[in-house]
Amino acid sequence: xxxxxxxxxxxxxxxxxxxxxxxxxxxxxxxxxxxxxxxxxxxxxxxxxxxxxxxxxxxxxxxxxxxxxxxxxxxxxxxxxxxxxxxxxxxxxxxxxxxxxxxxxxxxxxxxxxxxxxxxxxxxxxxxxxxxxxxxxxxxxxxxxxxxxxxxxxxxxxxxxxxxxxxxxxxxxxxxxxxxxxxxxxxxxxxxxxxxxxxxxxxxxxxxxxxxxxxxxxxxxxxxxxxxxxxxxxxxxxxxxxxxxxxxxxxxxxxxxxxxxxxxxxxxxxxxxxxxxxxx
Amino acid sequence: xxxxxxxxxxxxxxxxxxxxxxxxxxxxxxxxxxxxxxxxxxxxxxxxxxxxxxxxxxxxxxxxxxxxxxxxxxxxxxxxxxxxxxxxxxxxxxxxxxxxxxxxxxxxxxxxxxxxxxxxxxxxxxxxxxxxxxxxxxxxxxxxxxxxxxxxxxxxxxxxxxxxxxxxxxxxxxxxxxxxxxxxxxxxxxxxxxxxxxxxxxxxxxxxxxxxxxxxxxxxxxxxxxxxxxxxxxxxxxxxxxxxxxxxxxxxxxxxxxxxxxxxxxxxxxxxxxxxxxxxxxxxxxxxxxxxxxxxxxxxxxxxxxxxxxxxxxxxxxxxxxxxxxxxxxxxxxxxxxxxxxxx
Numbered sequence: 001x002x003x004x005x006x007x008x009x010x011x012x013x014x015x016x017x018x019x020x021x022x023x024x025x026x027x028x029x030x031x032x033x034x035x036x037x038x039x040x041x042x043x044x045x046x047x048x049x050x051x052x053x054x055x056x057x058x059x060x061x062x063x064x065x066x067x068x069x070x071x072x073x074x075x076x077x078x079x080x081x082x083x084x085x086x087x088x089x090x091x092x093x094x095x096x097x098x099x100x101x102x103x104x105x106x107x108x109x110x111x112x113x114x115x116x117x118x119x120x121x122x123x124x125x126x127x128x129x130x131x132x133x134x135x136x137x138x139x140x141x142x143x144x145x146x147x148x149x150x151x152x153x154x155x156x157x158x159x160x161x162x163x164x165x166x167x168x169x170x171x172x173x174x175x176x177x178x179x180x181x182x183x184x185x186x187x188x189x190x191x192x193x194x195x196x197x198x199x200x201x202x203x204x205x206x207x208x209x210x211x212x213x214x215x216x217x218x219x220x221x222x223x224x225x226x227x228x229x230x231x232x233x234x235x236x237x238x239x240x241x242x243x244x245x246x247x248x249x250x251x252x253x254x255x256x257x258x259x260x261x262x263x264x265x266x267x268x269x270x271x272x273x274x275x276x277x278x279x280x
Numbered sequence: 281x282x283x284x285x286x287x288x289x290x291x292x293x294x295x296x297x298x299x300x301x302x303x304x305x306x307x308x309x310x311x312x313x314x315x316x317x318x319x320x321x322x323x324x325x326x327x328x329x330x331x332x333x334x335x336x337x338x339x340x341x342x343x344x345x346x347x348x349x350x351x352x353x354x355x356x357x358x359x360x361x362x363x364x365x366x367x368x369x370x371x372x373x374x375x376x377x378x379x380x381x382x383x384x385x386x387x388x389x390x391x392x393x394x395x396x397x398x399x400x401x402x403x404x405x406x407x408x409x410x411x412x413x414x415x416x417x418x419x420x421x422x423x424x425x426x427x428x429x430x431x432x433x434x435x436x437x438x439x440x441x442x443x444x445x446x447x448x449x450x451x452x453x454x455x456x457x458x459x460x461x462x463x464x465x466x467x468x469x470x471x472x473x474x475x476x477x478x479x480x481x482x483x484x485x486x487x488x489x490x491x492x493x494x495x496x497x498x499x500x501x502x503x504x505x506x507x508x509x510x511x512x513x514x515x516x517x518x519x520x521x522x523x524x525x526x527x528x529x530x531x532x533x534x535x536x537x538x539x540x541x542x543x544x545x546x547x548x549x550x551x552x553x554x555x556x557x558x559x560x561x562x563x564x565x566x567x568x569x570x571x572x573x574x575x576x577x578x579x580x581x582x583x584x585x586x587x588x589x590x591x592x593x594x595x596x597x598x599x600x601x602x603x604x605x606x607x608x609x610x611x612x613x614x615x616x617x618x619x620x621x622x623x624x
Binding site: 132 | 323328332335338447451459464558597
């Protein structure tokens, strides 16, 4: 039964989603920002670290930053790093979280109790704190360290949601039937349980992407970015903060980009969540 | 809506009644819940210790390029961190110090950790409580206005604005406020908190406005959206319809029937957000140079000051766990169906 309802539901889910205003507006703007982050570096008027004038001067469209680099060019270069790290961190967090949550729900009993208690331990850390604690003992973190840290901080929150959704599915007839047929546990999870969780999990992924962008930008803002020389929206805010009074665009341009990006992904996630709720 | 789905159900935590009644069942539930909180706190301490000491090399991180050229300093720092002992022995040594109120000595300035933290704990507490005092009535007020105009234009506008705000990171909101009120557009409020070494940040109330406003704007959307969702659920229910049919005026229906039922989900989301604030202050305090534990944590992480980071993150995690514990107990006390489920 699951196979017949879930496979034709996939295209219609997208079509239903596009009819919804929040999803289409949020998704459209997200797409625009993503395209900007990917392609803008090719059109940037100056290089990433090219000096075009004195610091905090009004030369160029958005002026120059604390080192005299062109702000517009830096904004055009600075999205790529934030985008890639946020998306990968979201994927890491979703995969880890879904694995934990589904195993807890499907295992039940002691498994469930122990896994969810350990999950509560990770939940006791505000997300940014988990990253900061680990960064204490590291020097110049590599990008993959930041991806793993942000992903790990998502995992317990995703696990909670995934477990809740999976609990409603593992007791349904088709799962029991698959078990009765002697299917392997891993196959039951992959072929029967997971495909029926896509709606709520997509919504959760959208929400996690929003938070990923926020945390990655925040780490840059706090001065813990992977590459101090590279343009990065979060880091640009930190670098140019002292010039906020004289050359506000050096700070406001990256701030506005982050705000637009997070608002758009959040709208998209909310649209998906409403659809998932209605679909049930 | 997704935030609504992630709210924990207080009933889920309720142990099934097993032959005990009334007060005894209560005490068992309460002890179990407190025991779980303590267990969580202990596991948190293990995690903090391992993450700060064992995942990387703090001595190498502190000294940077000097690591290879300055063996004397390496030996000195390793002695201070007791690097020659085993990890387990060092952990219990640290845990014992923490429990007896002596979390060690700062690596950055050789002063005792607790002496540097205590004043900042108070500053952060005041900041968070002020934010909560503004946020709670504001969030409930917006939710009631929104629910009053449910599914009409004002409601849609309010909900879209709240949804937009909910996604924006708190430091982005803070910088926009600074640009608006202290540097670029108006020049009415100070952009940083200036404190004399002996004073408190609230000696200059104007300096508190922007940090508090940033926290309020970051948290209100979540609380308000969940309270509104609960209000709508109640307003559409049969017993509220009956109250209306009996001729009870709409404002009374809203206050007496709807609002009272929104309190329990309200408490839970407020607790979640207060706990979030314990971490959210990290960015806001750094942005406004507010002398609290959040900014101190960021500075300590930058200095790789391991004992300071350990103590500060334990404080933040303990606050998080305590707030959740209190919220769980309150929601059980205020939910009749959960109360009877325990004490039957």
